[in-house]
Amino acid sequence: MTGLQITFLVVAAAILASAVLVVTARNLVHAALWLIATLFGMAILFVLLQAGFLAAVQVVVYIGAIAILIIFAIMLTRRVMQDTGPQTNSQWWLGGLLAAALLAAIAYTLFRVDQQGAFPLANVPIPDSSLAELGKALVSPDFYMIPLVVIGVLLAVGMVGSIAIARDEREKE
Amino acid sequence: MEFLSNPIGVIRDWLAGLLSGFLPPDAVSLVLVILGALVVGALGLTTPLFLIWYERRLIGRMQDRVGPNRVGPEGLFQTVADALKLLSKEDITPIGADKIVYNLAPIMAVVSVLTMWAVIPLAVNIVGTDLNIGVLYIVSVGSLGTLAIMLGGWASNNKYALLGAFRTVAQLVCYEVPMILALIVPVLLASSVGVANPMSMQEVVAAQSGAWHEWFLFKAPIAFLIFFIASVAETGRAPFDLLEAESEIVAGFNIEYSGMKFGMFFVAEFLHAFTVGALVATLFLGGWSGPFVEQAPLLGVVYFILKAFAAYFLIILMRAALPRIRIDHMLDLNWKFLVPIMLAAIVAIAVTDKALPRATVGPLWNAVALFAANLVVAVIAVNWTSAAARQMRQADESRNPPGAAPAASADHGHDAPAPAASHAAH
Amino acid sequence: MIPLSWYLALSAALFSVGVYGVLARKNAVAILMSVELMLNAVNINLVAFWHYLTPTAVSGMAFALIVFAVAAAEAAVGLALIISIYRRRQTVVAEDVNLMKF
DSSP: OOHHHHHHHHHHHHHHHHHHHHHHOSSHHHHHHHHHHHHHHHHHHHHHTTOHHHHHHIIIIIIIIIIHHHHHHHHHHSOTTOOOSOOBOTTHHHHHHHHHHHHHHHHHHHHHHHHHTOOOOOOOOOOTTHHHHHHHHHHOTTTTHHHHHHHHHHHHHHHHHHHHHHSOGGGGO | OHHHHOHHHHHHHHHHHHHTTTSOHHHHHHHHHHHHHHHHHHHHHHHHHHHHHHHHHHHHHHTTOOOSOSSSGGGTTHHHHHHHHHHHSOOOOOTTSOHHHHHHHHHHHHHHHHGGGGSOOSBTTBOSOOOTTHHHHHHHHHHHHHHHHHHHHHHTTOHHHHHHHHHHIIIIIHHHHHHHHHHHHHHHHHHHHTOSOTTSHHHHHHHTOSOGGGSHHHHOHHHHHHHHHHHHHHHTOTTSGGGGOHHHHTTGGGTTOOHHHHHHHHHHHHHHHHHHHHHHHHHTSOTTOOTTTTTOTTHHHHHHHHHHHHHHHHHHHHHHHOOOOOHHHHHHIIIIIIHHHHHHHHHHHHHHHHHSOHHHHHHHHHHHHHHHHHHHHHHHHHHHHHHHHHHHHHHHHHHSOTTSOOOTTSOTTSSSOOOSSOOOOO | OOOHHHHHHHHHHHHHHHHHHHHHBOBHHHHHHHHHHHHHHHHHHHHHHHHHTOTTSOHHHHHHHHHHHHHHHHHHHHHHHHHHHHHHHSOOBGGGOOTTOO
C-alpha cells in the first residue's frame, strides 16, 4: 500500500458514503450538501489522475454553478426546513434491486476483463503540455472544433429555453 | 546575501536538512507542505487585523471623522480589542437553525478566501504554489464563498437571512460571468507575450515585467475595469452590498450570527476585499515587478504590497463614495452592460493582437494598438448605452409627462438616474 | 500506483447509487441530483481511461469537458422545468406529474 493508494481509498470511501447520503437524506438541502461533498471528492480524484485542470473546472462548474442552482431550486420549491414524510416512492425496493443487479453485472464484467488483462496500459507519463494540447485540440478542425461549436449552441439553447420555461406567465402582462 | 535573495528557499532547505535526519523523504516534503500552508494561512488570517483598522481610519477621513484612534498608537490595536470582544460574546445558535450547516458556513467563507492566497505570488520566489492553472483556481475557490454565504443564510432559519441568501445567488453567480470573461484577457495577453504557461499567476506577472507598457492595465483597460467591478460585486461590499443591506433586510445572511462566527464572516469580507486588490495588482498592475527587482527579489514584496494597497484604496473609495445599487439595476448592469462589453472587448483584443503582433510591430506599438482597440470598444459601448438610456427616458416621459403628479403606479425608478443600460420599460 | 480497476469499480458503484436515486426518489430535484451522480461516475471513467490508456492523446479530457457542458445545460433546463411545474401544480413530486401517463 503506497500513500497514493491509501489516499484513493479514503477519498473513494468518502465519495461513496456521501453519494449514498445524497440519495437517502430526508432533508433535500442536506442531500445537496452531500452532493457537493461527492463532487469535491471527485475533484480530488481528478487531481490524483493528474488532471488538475478538470479538477478546477469540476469545482467551478459543478460546485460553483450546478450545485448552487440545485440548492436555489430546492429553496424555491420547498417551504423552509419542512422535509417530513418518506422521500422515496412506493417502488423504491425495485429500484434498489435494479441498481444492485447493475452493480453486480458491471463488477462481474470488470473482474473478468481485469483477469484477462484486457486493458492495454500505456505506462507512459502524462506530457506536461497536455493542457495546451487540449486547448489546441478543442479549436482544431481535425479534432473537436465541431463538438465545441455544438456545445456552444447547446448551452445557448439551454439558457434561452430555461428562461422561457421558468418565466412566470403573469409577468408578461 | 543568499538569504536576502531567496529567503523562503533558504529556510526550506534548512528545515529539510533538519528534518531529513529522522524522517523519510516523503514525510519531510509533507511536513514542509503543511508548514507552508500554515504560514500562508496564518499570514492571511492576521492581515485583516491591520486591514480593518486601515479601512476604518480611511473611511473616517473620507467622511470627515477621525475613526478609531484610542487603542494603541493611532488606534492600531482597535481590531484586537474588537476581536477580544467578539470572542467573549455569547455564541448563539437559533433554535430552528440547521446546526451543522450553520456552523460550517462561516468556516467555509474564510477558507474560500484564504485558499486564494495559495497561488498569489508575493515575489519572484515567494509564492505558496505556482499552479499551472492558477487563474482558474482563483475562480474555482472563489465560487465556494458564494456557497458559504448562501448556506449561512439558509441555515439561520430566518426570513431576512433567506432573502439575503436569494440575493446572494442573484448577485454573486451573475457577477462571476463577467469576472471569468475578464480573466481570459490576462491569460490571452500573457500567452501572446510568449510565456510557456499563461494560466499560472507567476508567469502572468513575468509577462508584465518588461516595461511600463507591458502592464495589462494599459493593454486592456476595459478588462481591468470590468474585472474590478465584478470582483467588488463578488465581495458583496458597498455599493454591491445587497446581500446584507442593513436598511432593507436588517443584516441579510449574517443576521443570526453572533460572536466569533460573525467575526469570521467579517474577516472573510475584509480579506476578500484585500484579495481583490492583490488579484488586480497581480493580473493587471504587474504584481511584484518593478525597478531593481532582478537584483533584489525581496523588493518585489514591497512593490506588490504597494500595488495591492493602491487597488484596495480604490475599493474603499468606492465603498465610501457610492450609494447602494438597486437590485434590478444591479442585474441590468451585469447582463446588459458588463457581459456584452466584455465579450466585445475579448474579440477586439484577440483580433488586434493577432493583426499587429508583438513580433512584427514591436511591444510598444502592440500595446498602443491594444489600448486603441479598447478605447474604440469603450466609446462604442458608452454611445450605445447612452442612446438606449435616452430612448427609455423618452418612452418613460411619454407615459408620465413631466409636470403631471406621478401616479401611485408610476415607475418607482423614475426619479433615480438610470444606470447605463436602464431597466426594461414596465 | 493505483490500479485502473479501482477507479472503474468506484465509478460502477457511484453509477449504481445514482440509478437507485433516479428510480427511488420522489422529489424531482433529488432525481436531478442523482442524474448528476451518474454523469460524474461517467467522468471518472473517461478521465481514468485517459490517464492509464492514452495519456498522450487528449480525447479523455475533451470528452470529460463535453460531459461538464452537457451537465450544466441539463441542470439549467431541468431545474427550469421543475420550477415551472411547481408554479402550475404546487408540487415537485415526480409521481404527481402524471398527465401524460398511459
